[in-house]
Amino acid sequence: MLYFSKLKLFxxxxxxxxxxxxxxxxxxxxxxxxxxxxxxxxxxxxxxGSYLLLEVDSSPILNRxxxxxxxxxxxxxxxxxxxxxxxxxxxxxxxxxxxxNNIKKFEESFLxxxxxxxxxxxxxxxxxxxxxIDGNTIKINYSKFGLIEINSSALTQSLExxxxxxxxxxxxxxxxxxxxxxxxxxxxxxxxxxxxxxxLLGKTANLTFRLVSENEDDFGFEKLNYENSDDKLxxxxxxxxxxxxxxxxxxxxDNITNKAVVNFNFDRIGAKKFxxxxxxxxxxxxxxxxxxxxxxxxxxxxxxxxxxxxxxxxFTFQSATDLALLLRSGALPAxxxxxxxxxxxxxxxxxxxxxxxxxxxxxxxxxILFMFFKYKFLGLIANMALIINLVLLLGILxxxxxxxxxxxxxxxxxxxxxxxxxxxxxxxxxKEEMKTESSQxxxxxxxxxxxxxxxxxxxxxxxxxxxxxxxxGSGPVKGxxxxxxxxxxTTLFSAYFFARHLSSLYVMKNKNRVISI
Amino acid sequence: xxxxxxxxxxxxxxxxxxxxxxxxxxxxxxxxxxxKGLNFGVDFKGGTLIEIRPTDLNINIGEIRxxxxxxxxxxxxxxxxxxxxxxxxxxxxxxxxxxxxxKSINEKLSSDLGSNVDFxxxxxxxxxxxxxLLNDGILAISLSLAAMLFYIWIRxxxxxxxxxxxxxxxxxxxxxxFFSLLSYEINLSIxxxxxxxxxYSMNDTVVIFDRIRENLKKYSKxxxxxICDTSINETLSRTLITSITTLLALLSIxxxxxxxxxxxxxxxxxxxxxxTYSSIFVATPILNYTKVTQETILKEENKN
Numbered sequence: 137m138l139y140f141s142k143l144k145l146f147x148x149x150x151x152x153x154x155x156x157x158x159x160x161x162x163x164x165x166x167x168x169x170x171x172x173x174x175x176x177x178x179x180x181x182x183x184x185g186s187y188l189l190l191e192v193d194s195s196p197i198l199n200r201x202x203x204x205x206x207x208x209x210x211x212x213x214x215x216x217x218x219x220x221x222x223x224x225x226x227x228x229x230x231x232x233x234x235x236x237n238n239i240k241k242f243e244e245s246f247l248x249x250x251x252x253x254x255x256x257x258x259x260x261x262x263x264x265x266x267x268x269i270d271g272n273t274i275k276i277n278y279s280k281f282g283l284i285e286i287n288s289s290a291l292t293q294s295l296e297x298x299x300x301x302x303x304x305x306x307x308x309x310x311x312x313x314x315x316x317x318x319x320x321x322x323x324x325x326x327x328x329x330x331x332x333x334x335x336l337l338g339k340t341a342n343l344t345f346r347l348v349s350e351n352e353d354d355f356g357f358e359k360l361n362y363e364n365s366d367d368k369l370x371x372x373x374x375x376x377x378x379x380x381x382x383x384x385x386x387x388x389x390d391n392i393t394n395k396a397v398v399n400f401n402f403d404r405i406g407a408k409k410f411x412x413x414x415x416x417x418x419x420x421x422x423x424x425x426x427x428x429x430x431x432x433x434x435x436x437x438x439x440x441x442x443x444x445x446x447x448x449x450x451f452t453f454q455s456a457t458d459l460a461l462l463l464r465s466g467a468l469p470a471x472x473x474x475x476x477x478x479x480x481x482x483x484x485x486x487x488x489x490x491x492x493x494x495x496x497x498x499x500x501x502x503x504i505l506f507m508f509f510k511y512k513f514l515g516l517i518a519n520m521a522l523i524i525n526l527v528l529l530l531g532i533l534x535x536x537x538x539x540x541x542x543x544x545x546x547x548x549x550x551x552x553x554x555x556x557x558x559x560x561x562x563x564x565x566x567k568e569e570m571k572t573e574s575s576q577x578x579x580x581x582x583x584x585x586x587x588x589x590x591x592x593x594x595x596x597x598x599x600x601x602x603x604x605x606x607x608x609g610s611g612p613v614k615g616x617x618x619x620x621x622x623x624x625x626t627t628l629f630s631a632y633f634f635a636r637h638l639s640s641l642y643v644m645k646n647k648n649r650v651i652s653i
Numbered sequence: 654x655x656x657x658x659x660x661x662x663x664x665x666x667x668x669x670x671x672x673x674x675x676x677x678x679x680x681x682x683x684x685x686x687x688x689k690g691l692n693f694g695v696d697f698k699g700g701t702l703i704e705i706r707p708t709d710l711n712i713n714i715g716e717i718r719x720x721x722x723x724x725x726x727x728x729x730x731x732x733x734x735x736x737x738x739x740x741x742x743x744x745x746x747x748x749x750x751x752x753x754x755x756k757s758i759n760e761k762l763s764s765d766l767g768s769n770v771d772f773x774x775x776x777x778x779x780x781x782x783x784x785x786l787l788n789d790g791i792l793a794i795s796l797s798l799a800a801m802l803f804y805i806w807i808r809x810x811x812x813x814x815x816x817x818x819x820x821x822x823x824x825x826x827x828x829x830x831f832f833s834l835l836s837y838e839i840n841l842s843i844x845x846x847x848x849x850x851x852x853y854s855m856n857d858t859v860v861i862f863d864r865i866r867e868n869l870k871k872y873s874k875x876x877x878x879x880i881c882d883t884s885i886n887e888t889l890s891r892t893l894i895t896s897i898t899t900l901l902a903l904l905s906i907x908x909x910x911x912x913x914x915x916x917x918x919x920x921x922x923x924x925x926x927x928x929t930y931s932s933i934f935v936a937t938p939i940l941n942y943t944k945v946t947q948e949t950i951l952k953e954e955n956k957n
Contacts (some may be wrong), residue, residue: 168879181913189782245875330775331756338753475779477755484704484773491911499905503898510894543842546906550849550921553902558893564891590863593808594856600800601852605845608793610786612846620849 138581138640148633152524155531162534176533179541181612182489184482185325190298190319190337190472195199197470198228198278201286205265206230206254218242221272230276239269257281281524287318293469295320300465302338320472330479332458339420340427340471341462343379345410347372348421348433363429363449371430376413381406385463387456390448396456398447400463405445415439426450426459469531478611481527492545499549500526507556509561513651516641521635525555528626529619538622541615551623557594558631563586576651580643584636591631600626661886664933665746665878665941673933682830689833693778694840695741695792699783701744703758709768709946710738720765724758735912739773787902791846794825797848801855809862816939817858820931824854826833828924829905842917850905853899857892858932864888866950867942882938896929 140148162175168318180187205606206225213220218241220557221233222351256334264282268275278286298436302310302322311323324333332364342559359368376447385400386426412420423433424447451459504522507515529548535538543607566583573579602621609617643651670751695702705717714731715741720727728745755775765768778786801821805814825847833840864884885892900922907918 191781214686330752331759334755335753415956473779474777476782477775477777479772479775481771481773483771488911490913490915491909495905495909495911495914498909499902502901502905506898506901510701533738542911542913543845543917546910546917549902549906549910550899553896553899554853556898557856559889560898564888568887590860593859593863596857597801597804597855598849598852600804601797603856604793604797604800605848606791610789610841611842616842616845 138461138577138584138636138643140637140640145322145637148637151629152528152634155528156537157531158514158526174401174534174537176530177537178485178489178540178613179539179544180323180325180422180478181480182540184480184485184578185323185326186327186330186333187476187478188322188324188334188337188474189315190320191293191324191475192287192294193471193473194283194287194318195470197286197290198283198527201226202228202230202277203255204507209276212245212251213242216241216245220305222441227329228651232274233272233278234274234383239272239274239419242274257285260284266637267323272277275444290469291320292320294472296324297466297468298337299462300471302333304461304465305333305336306426307333308453319475323525327479327484330477334380334477334590335403336462337472339462340468340475341379341465341561342427342467343382343463344375344425345377346375346423346425347413348422348423352435360423360425360430363426363431369423369430369433369500371425371433376422377402377406377410378469381409381461385460387451387453387460388446390446390451393448396451396453398451398456398460398463400445400447400477401446402443404443405592410445411441415441431459448563490543493536496545496549496552500552507559513642514559514563514639517635517638518556518563518610520638521630522552522555522566523557524634525623525626525630526552528630529623532622532626533619538618539615540619541612544610544619547619547623551620551627554598555623555627555630558591558627559635561591561594562631562635565590577643577647579599580639584632584639591628595624595628596602661882662889664885664937665882668938668941670935672849672938673825673931676739678827678830679823682833685833686826689836691833691839692836693787693828695783695840696721696840697783697787699780700744700777701742701755701770701778702774703742703755704734704739704767704774705742705762706737706771706773707766707768708771709766712739712766712768714737717762720762724761725767726758738911756828760829786841790841793844794851797851798822798825800929801851805855805859808859809866810945812940812943812945812949813862813866816936817855817862817944819939820858820928820936821851821854823931824850824924824927824934827927828920831923832920837916837919840916843920844913844922845907846917849921849930853925854928857895857928858889858936860930861885861888861937862940865937865945868949869945869947876896877945878941880890881941885933885937888911892929892932896925899925908934 145215161173166541196456202225202429205224206443209230210223213223214233217239220234223230223232225231245251246254246265247263251260254263256263260281262279262281265276266279266282298320299312302312304322307324307327309325311321313321315321322337324330327333349372349590356373356558358371358373360371361368381403383401383403385398388397388399389395418436418438421435423435431447432447447459462579500522504519505516507522509515511518517601526548529551562583565587566579569579569582569586570576573582599621602617602624605617606614656738660951707717714733718729718731721731726744730743732741733739734741755772755777759770759772787895798818798821799825802814802818805817810819827848831837832843861884863881864887868880868884869877903918903922906914907922910918
């Protein structure tokens with residue numbers, strides 16, 4: 137165990153020097169364009185920033201789609217001359233009552249794989265809708281896979297719009313990824329104002345232009361609130377033009393009132409529709425509605441033919457800027473709910489880095505002092521192995537460009553405390569061997585040999601914990617699993633290669649002296 | 654020299670006493686866990702946690718409480734946290750939260766206190782997510798116990814597996830018992846701590862078991878309890894040194910690592926002490942009770 141071939145020594149020391157470069161890289165700016173420009177990333181809890189988990193609330197889409205399905209079913213029934221007693225949408229379920237003799241006929245057309253009513257997904261071997269028959273009642277709702285399809289298409293669209301909105305805010309290095317079938321995970325490092333981003337993401341930004349009713353209780357009208365107020369206004373349910381027809385939106389100041397406004401342009405179709413409606417309805421009022429709230433309802437003084445317009449309301453320049461941003465990036469297909477948020481301010485991050493570094497240094501010194509007092513010269517070897525261990529650990533973290541979190545720092549400190557274990561196991565074993573063995577070289581050799589299983593066993597258990605934590609832990613805790621796990625590997629390397637080499641040099645040099653442990 | 658234990662200590666004489674102590678501790682822990690329960694943080698219960706620092710140093714905790722009371726947010730707790738004038742505010746789950754919930758709290762608080770309030774940290778966890786995190790945590794701990802069981806099952810004979818698993822369960826229950834007794838908050842990092850304790854306690858036990866098995870093979874005439882004593886004594890200084898260096902590192906985190914890591918390091922400190930104790934006084938006696946002898950080991954080896 138004490139003999140090292142030249143090649144082996146070369147590899148050991150090459151690895152140590154190679155990784156030292158990487159770990160040093162975190163403290164100095166050596167060369168930006170070199171491969172050594174890699175650095176350990178700081179987690180959101182250390183550099184400050186926001187972590188947001190959004191969930192798509194697909195129930196509005198579901199209701200809208202089922203409403204459409206209901207109309208299609210009615211058409212289908214009429215086409216097939218099936219009389220029905222009632223056909224209603226109740227709690228995301230279509231309830232159809234037909235004559236019991238017609239059920240078979242309906243089912244046949246419903247389960248026809250080529251019908252447009254109820255598409256069949258080859259890849260899932262399932263229909264979009266599923267139905268249950270109870271007497272003369274048929275209940276129809278989305279099948280599991282139908283729901284997956286709806287969620288997934290809503291998520292894909294939402295992801296794109298979320299990305300556009302966040303890009304427009306201009307944060308550095310945002311991470312936006314999909315999570316599961318209906319969630320979006322966002323990480324925004326170093327974000328100054330998380331509330332603004334949350335406001336922007338919390339809005340569906342569904343903009344519509346609709347006529348205001350003169351008669352409060354007209355049919356086909358609904359009462360909507362003004363934004364930030366309890367005032368209500370009766371507005372047509374019929375949408376003249378929606379945000380989909382906008383090509384551009386910009387904040388500006390109105391020339392006359394000097395108030396913040398949003399200027400916008402319609403695309404060709406939008407411009408045509410808008411021109412027609414404003415021509416036909418001069419003197420009436422037009423409501424500008426965002427997410428079922430009225431922003432403003434100006435009177436149409438003259439036809440607007442140019443395809444551009446202006447939204448005025450109670451804006452500050454900031455809120456006009458945000459509204460323009462929302463209109464440019466488009467409406468979300470469904471509302472997004474923030475179901476988890478973790479935000480750390482930059483100064484807390486700095487404090488955490490300071491506290492983590494101080495406790496690392498103190499923990500390190502305490503362990504080193506203890507080992508030196510306990511084992512004297514061999515203690516020095518263990519301590520050198522500990523230093524190399526830290527350097528290797530940092531080097532690998534840098535090489536992997538891993539993310540260091542506050543629990544991750546705790547993992548490094550814990551590694552310092554537990555790493556000496558390998559050397560302690562070996563030294564204690566050598567000490568025992570010395571009691572029965574006259575040759576010191578043999579004692580060292582046997583000590584390393586016999587301690588092998590114990591060292592391996594002792595480390596594998598912690599490694600198991602770290603691996604499980606890595607796969608099941610989230611965010612900062614994952615950082616702990618990473619440092620703890622890599623720490624075990626570097627511990628084994630530094631004890632069995634580096635420290636063993638130092639011990640062999642030491643014992644060879646002191647062949648004729650009695651070494652006391 | 655420190656921890657050079659030359660005198661052989663007869664640990665086996667104290668098995669009964671310490672087993673009784675362990676049983677009492679486990680019993681008390683279960684009573685506490687059952688009747689007092691654990692103080693789950695927002696990670697597992699849902700809700701909002703805000704770490705605040707008012708710019709004005711003269712603001713006291715009463716004024717902050719008063720301001721939150723006026724906001725009518727339901728159950729709100731405010732307590733001091735860390736140094737200076739930092740406070741931790743915990744708001745129990747309300748059904749729906751708007752996206753500008755945090756912003757409006759900040760505005761109201763700042764205007765009430767007449768001073769700018771810095772929100773150093775905000776954690777907002779919805780009920781769905783907190784349930785998932787709790788399930789993941791329980792799954793992680795169960796999985797690691799299962800993994801340890803599997804590992805020790807392939808490495809040792811069944812008597813050893815029983816000893817090791819009982820020792821680990823003993824450690825986890827008593828550590829959680831301490832958390833219940835002291836009403837310390839259980840959050841994600843505590844789950845990480847418990848998993849690490851499981852790994853650590855296992856490691857400690859395995860080192861002693863390794864030695865017991867080695868000695869059982871070597872000596873056929875010595876009684877199991879004497880073998881256990883010898884093995885514990887032979888590995889004792891290693892056991893103590895490793896525990897001490899680990900505890901030194903943990904103490905350093907506990908004292909200097911800032912308030913966020915306090916719960917984690919506290920759990921680990923308790924766990925390391927109990928884990929060290931349990932490998933000597935819980936795991937090893939079980940080998941004695943299940944009458945592990947040289948034959949057990951040889952029989953098992955012949956099978957393979």
